[in-house]
Amino acid sequence: MKNNILVIGGGPAGLEASANLKRMGYNVILIEKESKLGGHLAKWDRLFPDGVSARKTLEALTDEIRGVNCFTETQVQSLNILDKSYNAILSNGITVLADAVLLSSGFDLFKAEKKEEYGYGIYEGVITNADLEKAFREKKMPLNEPRAIGFVHCVGSRDEKAGNPACSKVCCATAVKQACEIKEVYPNADVYCFYMDLRMFGRHYEDLYLKAQKEFGIRFIRGRVSEVAEMADGRLQVKAEDTLSSKPIRVTLDMLVLMAGMRPSEAGRSVGRQINLTTEDDGFFSSEDNLLAIQKSKLPGFFYAGACTGPKTLPDTLHEARSAALEIDRYIKENTREK
Ligand SMILES: Cc1cc2nc3c(=O)[nH]c(=O)nc-3n(C[C@H](O)[C@H](O)[C@H](O)COP(=O)(O)OP(=O)(O)OC[C@H]3O[C@@H](n4cnc5c(N)ncnc54)[C@H](O)[C@@H]3O)c2cc1C
Numbered sequence: 001m002k003n004n005i006l007v008i009g010g011g012p013a014g015l016e017a018s019a020n021l022k023r024m025g026y027n028v029i030l031i032e033k034e035s036k037l038g039g040h041l042a043k044w045d046r047l048f049p050d051g052v053s054a055r056k057t058l059e060a061l062t063d064e065i066r067g068v069n070c071f072t073e074t075q076v077q078s079l080n081i082l083d084k085s086y087n088a089i090l091s092n093g094i095t096v097l098a099d100a101v102l103l104s105s106g107f108d109l110f111k112a113e114k115k116e117e118y119g120y121g122i123y124e125g126v127i128t129n130a131d132l133e134k135a136f137r138e139k140k141m142p143l144n145e146p147r148a149i150g151f152v153h154c155v156g157s158r159d160e161k162a163g164n165p166a167c168s169k170v171c172c173a174t175a176v177k178q179a180c181e182i183k184e185v186y187p188n189a190d191v192y193c194f195y196m197d198l199r200m201f202g203r204h205y206e207d208l209y210l211k212a213q214k215e216f217g218i219r220f221i222r223g224r225v226s227e228v229a230e231m232a233d234g235r236l237q238v239k240a241e242d243t244l245s246s247k248p249i250r251v252t253l254d255m256l257v258l259m260a261g262m263r264p265s266e267a268g269r270s271v272g273r274q275i276n277l278t279t280e281d282d283g284f285f286s287s288e289d290n291l292l293a294i295q296k297s298k299l300p301g302f303f304y305a306g307a308c309t310g311p312k313t314l315p316d317t318l319h320e321a322r323s324a325a326l327e328i329d330r331y332i333k334e335n336t337r338e339k
């Protein structure tokens with residue numbers, strides 16, 4: 001069986017689906033626009049809920065893709081639907097005639113500078129969740145003896161003004177995890193989480209939340225931050241309203257970490273536009289059926305896996321990648337001639 005399957009996007013979803021398709025005997029062509037595989041996982045340090053190493057998790061995924069034809073720094077230049085296949089011309093000059101295509105283009109992080117009131121890109125002390133992961137990963141912490149650090153949940157998510165009323169699912173758990181890690185590095189600092197609701201839905205997530213309160217003394221304040229200003233000494237004055245006590249609060253912080261949410265990948269959408277793939281109001285791709293067939297697009301032979309159909313945790317992404325591989329196998333067996 002040598003049918004060609006084109007996988008677009010070499011993050012966790014693309015890697016896991018490619019490994020499974022290769023094991024099933026397909027000729028897999030995996031393309032990734034960046035110079036390295038791994039997608040966002042390559043940028044994280046330790047993963048919620050158990051704190052396992054993102055680096056080791058990624059190594060385990062890449063170890064499994066032996067035999068996959070893998071092209072980094074490569075994108076789709078043009079994509080056309082033929083009778084029972086897809087013709088893709090890649091930016092490296094290679095043309096692929098694929099019996100099925102899997103799109104695993106993932107997500108982009110919300111651009112935090114769009115929320116001007118938080119001062120990202122203006123005040124040095126304001127960083128994002130991704131910046132903090134980078135600092136943990138490179139062991140280059142930005143502060144010396146800080147007195148107080150805050151985390152703002154729902155940045156660019158659940159926010160009509162930012163054009164995204166949906167929840168990004170992963171950022172409550174990321175905030176609680178990062179708040180605990182910050183306390184490990186700076187045990188004397190006061191740490192605050194400003195949240196709207198806490199969505200700690202997964203297995204062991206609640207344990208992480210309890211640990212954050214009991215072991216690390218992190219203060220959870222229900223309320224949106226309304227204003228951030230830099231003071232003469234470079235520290236940040238943050239105003240919020242505690243909606244549980246209905247009292248305004250004002251805290252002075254050394255660092256404010258913005259929990260930027262997950263938005264549809266622009267590079268993924270540009271592939272979608274070439275074959276008129278449909279998206280939902282939130283900009284993520286629409287599936288044939290959101291319950292029964294989230295891995296199937298509305299086009300025959302075109303499938304999805306991972307965060308290109310909406311915010312997802314890593315385990316959800318990997319489950320979807322495996323089931324997309326099974327769906328592709330079924331599609332090939334039912335619809336195309338095995339080669
Ligand atoms: C701050 C933060 C922390 C997180 N921490 C955790 C955690 O601790 N635990 C957990 O379970 N989950 C975590 N997640 C979620 C996790 O990152 C995602 O579930 C996972 O990255 C989704 O994988 P993916 O392959 O679908 O997408 P991505 O990781 O976004 O990978 C997509 C890949 O496709 C490539 N690509 C896109 N378009 C194209 C194109 N046209 N051509 C070629 N390549 C393309 C991209 O360059 C990228 O490499 C976190 C998310 C965020 C935002």
Ligand code: SF4
Pocket residue numbers: 153154155157158166167168169170171172173196197198199259261
């Ligand atoms: S997961 Fe939490 S922080 Fe992220 S958008 Fe949903 S409620 Fe907000």
